[in-house]
Amino acid sequence: MNTQQMTQLQQAPAASTELRLDTRLTREAAGLLARAGIHLNGRAAWDMQLRKRGVPERAFASGNLGLGEAYMDGDWDAQQLDEFFCHLLRARVADDVRPMRLAFHTLTARLFNLQTERRAWMVGKEHYDLGNAFYAAMLDPRMTYTCGYWKDAGNLAEAQEAKLDLICRKLRLEPGMRVLDIGCGWGSFMRYAAEKYQVQCVGVTISQEQAAYARGMPGGEQLDFRLQDYRDTDEKFDRIVSIGMFEHVGHKNHRTFMEVAHRCLEDDGLFLLHTIGKNKRHSTCDPWIDKYIFPNGDLPSIGQIGDAMDDLFVAEDLHNFGADYDKTLMAWHANFEQAWPRFAGQLGERFHRMWSYYLLSCAGAFRARDLQLWQWVLSKQGVLGGYERVS
Secondary structure, eight states, rough: HHHHHHHHHHSSSOOOGGSSSHHHHHHHHHHHHHHTTTBBBBBTSSSBBOSSHHHHHHHHHHHHHHHHHHHHHSEOTTHHHHHHHHHHTTTTTTOOOOOOGGGHHHHHHHHSSSSTTTTHHHHHHHGGGOHHHHHHHSSSSTTOOOOOSSSSSSSSSHHHHHHHHHHHHHHOTTOOOOOEEEEOTSSSSHHHHHHOOOOOOEEEEHHHHHHHHHHHSSTTEEEEEESGGGGGGGOOOEEEEEEGGGGGGGGGGGGHHHHHHHHHEEEEEEEEEEEEEESSSSOOOOHHHHTSSSOOOOOOOHHHHHTTTTTTOOEEEEEEEEHHHHHHHHHHHHOOOOOOHHHHHHHHHHHHHHHHHHHHHHHHHHTTTSSSEEEEEESSSSSTTTTOOOO
C-alpha cells in the first residue's frame, strides 16, 4: 500500500464495532469470513473494515457483484485487498454464498452465445478502448497486457520481454516465417518477433484504439494490423499465436476458434495458445468482472480446451505459470496508483476503486491458485520425434 492509499484509509470513517454483529446476516458473514481467517473490523491487513451498514446484505444478495459494488461505493475497505481475496478464495467461502439474483446470469451464460461476431466488439469498446495513455501508464514499455514470465526477471519490463521471447522460442521461429497473432493487442508480440526473429506478422484485433496505436508506431514494414474478428481470417501461416484473447471467445465458440486456427495453420506449423484458465468446467464468469471489466468474458477449463481441439490438434506441450500473474497484476497496480493523479479528474474516484478492485482481486485469485495461466503448444499432425519444451 502506498502513501496515498494509507492516507485515504486513515481519513475514511472509522469502522464501527456496532456494525460487527448487529444483524443476522452480519453475524453469518462474520462466521463465513472467520473460516478464511478474516475478521470484520479486525487488525490484520486482510481484514474487512465496514464503513457503512448493508455490505453483508449486498454480498449475500448478489455475491461478488454486490461485494464489488459496495467496495466501489466506499462501503468497506481492506488494507491489502489482494490478501483479502487470497484468504477468501483459499477457504472456498464463496461456495456457501449462492445468491438467487445471479441465477439468471448463470443461466444466460450457459444457454446463450454471448460472444457472437456482433457482440464480440463490446469488450474492445468498453475495456480496451479506455485510452492508450491510460494503458501506457499502467503497462510495461512494450504495452503488453498479459501475464509476464518472472522466472529470471527482476521487474515488469524484464518479465514481459522474457514472456515474449519464451513464446518465440516455443514456436521455433525462423527468419521469413509468416505469423498470425489472433488478438494482437497493441502489437507487443508482433514487434518483438519481427525485431528479434525477422518474421512477418499479421495481427487481428477488435479494438480501434489498439489498432490505431499499433499502426502508428514506427518500424512496422513487416507488420499488418487488421481491425477484424478472428472468424474472418482465412489465410495460411507458418505459425499462429494467441496471447490473452481466448478468454473472450466463449465456450460456445471454442470449437470455431480452433477450426479457424486449424484452417489457417500450415500442416507443419505450430500454434501457441496463451490463456487464463479456470479449475472447474461448469462455472460462469464472475458477474462483477462481466459487468465492469470484461463484458461477455468466459474463462476456459482444460477439459473445454481439450474438447475444442479434439481431432484438430496434437497437444505438444502444456505449461502452467499462473503464479506469475500475481506478480504481474501487483506490478500493474503499483503503476496504476503512481499514475492515478493524472487520470483522477477524468475518471473519478469510483473508477479508481473499481480498477483497484479488479487488479487486486485478480492478483488474490491467482495467488490462491483459483485461476491459472496456461501456454499450450499445438501441432496439426504431431512433431516427429516429439516436441522439446524450452524454458
